[in-house]
Amino acid sequence: xxxxxxxxIEKAQNGDSYAFGKLxxxxxxxxxxxxxxxxxxxxxxxxxxHEVFLAGxxxxxxxxxxxxxxxxxxxxxxxxxxxxxxxxxxxxxxSLDEMTETNTIPIELTSTGHTxxxxxxxxRFAMDAxxxxxRALNDTEQSVLLMRYVEDLSPEEVAHAIGRTTxxxxxxxxxxxxxxxxxxxxxxxxxxxxxS
Amino acid sequence: xxxxxxxxxxxxxxxxxxxxxxxxxxxxxxNAITPAPKHTFFNYLTPVFKMSFATAxxxxxxxxxxxxxxxxxxxxxxxxxxxxxxxxxxHVAINATxxxxxxxxxxxxxxxxSLALRDIADPxxxxxxxxxxxxxxxxxxxx
Numbered sequence: 542x543x544x545x546x547x548x549x550i551e552k553a554q555n556g557d558s559y560a561f562g563k564l565x566x567x568x569x570x571x572x573x574x575x576x577x578x579x580x581x582x583x584x585x586x587x588x589x590x591h592e593v594f595l596a597g598x599x600x601x602x603x604x605x606x607x608x609x610x611x612x613x614x615x616x617x618x619x620x621x622x623x624x625x626x627x628x629x630x631x632x633x634x635x636s637l638d639e640m641t642e643t644n645t646i647p648i649e650l651t652s653t654g655h656t657x658x659x660x661x662x663x664x665r666f667a668m669d670a671x672x673x674x675x676r677a678l679n680d681t682e683q684s685v686l687l688m689r690y691v692e693d694l695s696p697e698e699v700a701h702a703i704g705r706t707t708x709x710x711x712x713x714x715x716x717x718x719x720x721x722x723x724x725x726x727x728x729x730x731x732x733x734x735x736x737s
Numbered sequence: 738x739x740x741x742x743x744x745x746x747x748x749x750x751x752x753x754x755x756x757x758x759x760x761x762x763x764x765x766x767x768n769a770i771t772p773a774p775k776h777t778f779f780n781y782l783t784p785v786f787k788m789s790f791a792t793a794x795x796x797x798x799x800x801x802x803x804x805x806x807x808x809x810x811x812x813x814x815x816x817x818x819x820x821x822x823x824x825x826x827x828h829v830a831i832n833a834t835x836x837x838x839x840x841x842x843x844x845x846x847x848x849x850x851s852l853a854l855r856d857i858a859d860p861x862x863x864x865x866x867x868x869x870x871x872x873x874x875x876x877x878x879x880x
Contacts, residue, residue: 558767558770558771559767561766561770562763562766562767565762565763565766566759566763569759569762569763570753570754570759573753573754573758573759574749574750574752574753577752578749578752587754587758587762590762591762591765591766591769594762594766595766595769595770598766598770664748667745667748668745668748668749668751670745671742671745671746671748671749672749675746686746687749690743690746690747691746691747691749691750718739718742721742722739722742725742
């Protein structure tokens with residue numbers, strides 16, 4: 542954690558909402574992606590992101606700068622808990638198709654440099670397959686994979702975020718990768734087409 | 738396979754919110770967590786109108802009581818004092834922006850204790866003429 546970030550946290554703890562706004566600037570995109578990859582639902586992700594930062598503001602007084610929990614982990618933990626709450630209340634009402642088809646964020650398909658549109662489409666289908674595969678994992682496995690590989694958090698930061706030990710994180714990561722690989726292999730045996 | 742899988746996972750980084758969403762989200766967040774400013778009737782008035790309104794209010798008070806002992810006007814505003822039966826003296830000061838301060842001196846109570854200078858329009862307002870008002874009231878008191 543940088544000195545600047547520490548200063549922002551201290552100011553926010555003293556009620557400075559603009560300092561907290563700067564923390565939002567630093568983390569909102571990452572938390573948004575984390576929530577979206579877990580829910581697959583754009584509108585709810587936007588609402589959940591707002592709720593995560595509101596909850597962060599309400600509880601930032603209890604965040605201790607001196608303890609070992611990195612601020613990143615603290616925020617991801619709030620986000621993870623919000624997603625669990627969301628699943629408890631909403632998951633039964635949303636089909637996988639709805640999640641992956643109607644609410645997926647458009648990803649640029651334009652060709653850039655030497656990459657053709659077909660390559661971009663391939664990438665897009667691969668991403669969809671990976672997203673579906675990740676969502677088929679259990680909540681903890683999802684969190685570990687997303688934090689480690691998409692958000693580049695260290696095993697220690699992930700451990701704090703999910704409330705497990707570092708060795709447990711490594712174990713979960715290994716298991717999750719194996720599961721995901723198996724799912725993608727199964728997926729490859731079937732034609733990977735987008736349902737209309 | 739592992740490398741490709743890692744690449745695919747890394748490619749998920751390209752997922753971003755719609756353009757402008759984060760800016761709107763930030764604005765909404767700041768709006769939700771910043772305490773709303775106190776809205777009083779006076780906040781909605783222009784300074785000139787405030788001044789006119791405050792002067793008119795004072796004039797009504799003075800007319801009703803018919804006990805005005807003095808009114809002083811200056812560039813800083815207006816200071817009036819009046820005596821009533823219950824309180825010994827009430828001084829009211831209005832500055833150029835229409836903010837009002839008043840000091841009340843109760844009968845048989847030390848002025849130091851009974852002095853209650855307050856901004857009627859908005860108690861939380863940090864207004865520059867408070868000292869001027871105090872000085873004006875002090876001059877009136879000495880007179």
